[in-house]
Amino acid sequence: MKYVDEFRDGDVAAKLADAIAREAATGRDYAFMEFCGGHTHAISRYGVTDLLPPNVRMIHGPGCPVCVLPIGRIDMAIGLVLARRDVILTTYGDCLRVPASNQLSLQKAKARGGDVRMVYSAADALTLAQKNPGREVVFFAIGFETTTPPTALVIRQAQALGLTNFSVICNHVLTPSAIMTILESPEVRDLGTVPLDGFIGPAHVSTIIGSRPYAFFAEEYRKPVVIAGFEPLDVMQAIRMLIRQVNEGRAEVENEFTRAVTADGNLKAQALVSEVFELRRSFEWRGLREVPYSALRIRDAFAGWDAERKFDLAFQSVPDNKACECGAILRGVKKPTDCRIFGTVCTPENPMGSCMVSSEGACAAHYNYGRFRDIPVVAA
Amino acid sequence: MSGSVKAGYVRALDLKTGRVDMGHGAGGKAMAQLIDELFARAFANDYLAQGDDGTVLPAPEPGERLVMATDAHVVSPLFFPGGDIGCLSVHGTINDVAVMGARPLYLAASFILEEGFPLAELKRIVDSMAAASRAAGVPVVTGDTKVVEQGKGDGVFITTTGVGALPAGRSLSGANARPGDAVLVSGTLGDHGMAIMAQRESLAFESEIESDTAALHGLIADLLAAVPGVRVLRDPTRGGLATTLNEIAAQSGVGMLLEEKAIPVREQVDAACELLGLDPLYVANEGKLVAIVPAEAADAALAALRAHPLGREAARIGEVTADPNAFVQIRTGFGGKRMVDWLSGEPLPRIC
Structure with missing residues (x-):
């Protein structure tokens, strides 16, 4: 290649x-x-x-965007899609298996009849809304600065098109x-x-x-x-x-990445983001707790496309499983193998903590690719 | 006027513009007509012609045992570059029987059709199945058809069951791998899964990726003739090579060490995987063989595979190691080592 x-x-x-x-x-x-x-x-x-x-x-x-997403935000999306049968909830594939409250996840909510669909891009979610005028299409947007401009773009497009059956749950962080x-x-x-x-x-x-x-x-x-x-x-x-x-x-x-990164970055994308989003005073991160001015919300001018306002969604903080060390692992205080439930109770098939969900998470990466290192080599 | 219509005339099935309706599964005349004019005509053989609820088959050779395997096919889309659900359903089950070391003899086919499905497409599928079964020399000897209401199926689901004869003394099992054995594959990996994914995601590549769907019993017969001591054969379908090797490692209680550089993957497949964030080792194949053979027989096995049209790109990709943890590891082209773990429940679409 x-x-x-x-x-x-x-x-x-x-x-x-x-x-x-x-x-x-x-x-x-x-x-x-x-x-x-x-x-x-x-x-x-x-x-x-x-x-x-x-x-x-x-x-x-x-x-790892999935890893720092607090349980309460996923609960919010699950609550919406299970309560409102006219809602199609769309999100990136990584989000589907994130464990939420009551042993649910978006994938399990789907099995319970919620219309949850995986999309590859924010634009796919917008297209889905255009194709389903009788349904409410909600895009559960996550990610750092990289995925924020595409979300801003679809919100602006939805406004320009007068597409009122599309909205976004914004979880973008900085x-x-x-x-x-x-x-x-x-x-x-x-x-x-x-x-x-x-x-x-x-x-x-x-x-x-x-x-x-x-x-x-x-x-x-x-x-x-x-x-x-x-x-x-x-x-x-x-x-x-x-x-x-x-x-x-x-x-x-x-x-080191001069083939793609400049001192100023992408000014056009930055302008687009600040047109659509503003800073949240505070946002909960899994592992880091409340972090001031660390996330974005949709500006008043685009309130009609903000699912949190449209459906009156409220965030409820949910504590992590007591045995889970994701918080300390995300801060670099502990290694995955320091966690008592790593690789036993908590595996990629049955993740307890967020670090085990995405292949970018520290625990999943170590479990999937590196756990042979934890075991002494046996001579053949 | 009535004189121009022959007595007993039945209007032929409209295979151009007709559609499956509930009557085609109701057990009445419409169903009999569908079976006669479509299935029986395409699969035509003496066993099917018996026309009873079951088919009477001859006993295998003395000393032989029977092998039986079944496989449901729900692939979407139904037609894809390199094949369709019809030939796939024949190849899949023949391969499951053949990797046991058995000679595939007969197939049974069950169809679940969705009301409203175009008969022209059904004919294409059945013709493709019939062609695959004839090319493989394994007849479809019995079958069943059911129709479900619109919205309750996805066009066509096909379940095939295969029966084969296992020669006396032959025993291939995932539990046979031993430390020191060589791990071989019969060709490039990931072609089928990526052909499906590329079509589902409308990815356009300069050259199209084609499914590798094929019946492997000929290739397997050649391999077993050249190297009777083959320990394990598997076809790495869903979950790809990685999952298949983990199954074997767990069953045999051994580890494996692969060489990333030695694993054959087509460049387009590699590029498509890169784009979609997939690993070709986890992508499905429908016409590839994994063979585990004693190290001293590796060269002979490789030669036998490469001599067959379906095995030209066969490669030796690693070895079986002594490891009570049954870890499959790989030496990356980059120079490090990592595990090649079981596939963990990714929400991948229906590929077979």
Whole structure:
């Protein structure tokens, strides 16, 4: 596959691995957080961990949209689709299996007669509304800055078309506020229980917001940030750049993903987003609890397309399962294997916590791709 | 005027513009007509011609045992590049019988038709089934037809059941894999599933991806003739290669280590998977074989597979390891290792 295989080349990876090992041979340990689920997936899928020296540890961050979605938001969508038989609830495939209250999920709500449909894009949901004028089509929108512009676009299109049977439950969240929350957490800031030497910055999110928003973290918290693409060679190159910054005592924002990310990002998309959305004062994140100014809601001018107002939906916070460690795992305080129910009660078939749901979640990635490492090797 | 109509005249089934109606499943004359003019004509053979509730079949050769397998087919769309639900329903069941090491002998076919389904499409499907069954030399010897109201089905569902004869002394089972054995596949992976997905998602590629649907009993016969010591045969359908290997690993209580670079995948399939976020190892095949053979027989087995038109792209993709956890692992082209786990209930559409 042209333009893809080049970034997955084993020979280049081996050379890069040697370089990383050389530069990391300083006698100290390095701990970096990859914020995005896309990076978590690439690291697990390609076995990047095997190419890193033992003193370089990757911490999987909270950048998996499904993982940080609070149970109460899913409950809201389930409540709506089960109560209103005229509603077609549409969402991305990843959302369908997220465990909600009363042992339900959107997929199980579907089995109980709710009309839940998987779509590949916000535009598909809009088309569905056009094709079903007698039904209320609700798009359950999730994601970071990458998926926000398409949602903004369909809301604007629906208004332009006068399409009144379409609305959106907006769960869009913002990356910088989440990074800030992690850096402000007592484990990182005061206690030092989570050693954190730098971040691999988001790939696709940064194509929208640019590299500038991260400058604050680099300066204020003295943490290097390297923005990287989602291919495994991107990740390894970023790790090398982070090690260099640490070794040289620098804390800067560097951009490994120059083929797609600029300092300013996509200004057109940013304008579109701010036309349709405004900041929520606060939003609950799974694992991070309430995070101020960390999510978006639909502006008054588009109130008719805001499903929360249209159907008078109220958010009810729901605590996680007591044994579930998703919160601590998302903050990098614990590893998946530190959780008592990992791989036993909680598996990808039967996820208890959100980190086990999406293949980008730290627990699912480790369960699906890496759990052989937890077991001592038996000689043949 | 009445003189121009022959006594006993029955107007022929309108196979051009007619549609399935509830009468076609009611057990009356309309059903008899559908069976006579469509099914019996297409599948024509002496067993079916017996015309009774069941079919009387000859006993197998002395010492042989019987193998029986059944498979329901609900694929959507019904017609796809490289095949349709008709030939798929024949190949699927023949393959299930053949991977047991048996010689497929007979098929039974059950149709669930939805009221309103065009008879012209039904004819295309039945003709395709008949052609596949004749090409494979495995006749459809009995069948059944039911009709459900509109909205209660999805055009056509076909269940086929196959019977085959297993030669004395032959025992192929998923429980036979042993550490050190070689893992082979008969060709490229993921073609069927991606042909269906590409059509469902209206993905346009420069060259179309075609389903690999095919009957594998010929290929299997050649392989078993060359390497009688074959331990396990499977056709990696739903869940793809990954699921099949995990089943074998669990059944045999062994692990496996695959080489990603050695696994054959067509470039278009790889690209389509990339686009849809799928892994070709989990995508369905309908004309591929997984064979586990003792390491010393691997070259002979590979040669036998490659000598057959359905096995030209056969490859040795890994080995069986001693692992009480029954983990299937892969060495990635990138240089790391990871697990190739069971498919976990993804909401994938109906592919077979």
